[in-house]
Amino acid sequence: MPPVSKKAILAALEQAYPDAGPELHFTNPYETLVATILSAQCTDKQVNKVTPAVFARWPDATAMAGASLDELFPLVKSCGFRTKASNIIAACRQIVEKHGGQVPDTLEALTALPGVGRKTANVVLANAFGVPAFAVDTHVFRVSNRLGLVDAETVEEAEQQLMKCTPKSDWCRAHHWLIWHGRRVCKAQRPLCGECPLASLCRYNRLLQRDAEAAERVNRSTHRPTPKGTAAEG
Secondary structure, eight states, X not given: OOOOOHHHHHHHHHHHOTXXXXXXXXXXXXXXXXXXXXXXXXXXXXXXXXXXXXXXXXXXXXXXXXXXXXXXXHHHGGGSOHHHHXXXXXXXXXXXXXXXXXXXXXXXXXXXXXXXXXHHHHHHHHHHHOOXXXXXXXXXXXXXXXXXXXOOSSHHHHHHHHHHHSOGGGHHHHHHHHHHHHHHTSOSSSOOGGGOXXXXXXXXXXXXXXXXXXXXXXXXXXXXXXXXXXXXXX
């Protein structure tokens, strides 16, 4: 099976999803940070349902720093664990204490905030500040491995490999291409390979086809008709 150019895969993704972008709703770095923390293990659609009320009541980090857990959690309960609300408040208090109420724009400072890992920090950097960053979530990790863009066992490995094979100017856009492909076609349990615009380039699909062809050859060889005149005598 000859290798496929990673450049060709990226070009096909761009062609398939030219309008790909954030599906979380936010207008500034503070809203980006809060929405991204809430989106962990939760759909963007659900996050978008709760954030308008949250942002109306606490419009910036300074306001959120004064919130109590009992006030915030009921509004975001549908997005998951109580620790999310706790981390949002704690992160905003740290932003007020150490960054003058403004969400920091460096990976080091963002990952020092409570509840903010590398993926969340990269989402904020790329989408709120326009800093080249390649955020790797479960969709990006799964799809990039299946397509053959990376051969990684951890999200950290995937991030490093994706940054190497993707032009830096496309890091943020490629992140969204992969997410859209993962949500719409390359689903975790039932990938829609028959509908996939990248099927001919995809390592996963090409391996499936190769295995199916090999199985068919074996099936044909084990079910050949017995030539006449060679049947065993009774």
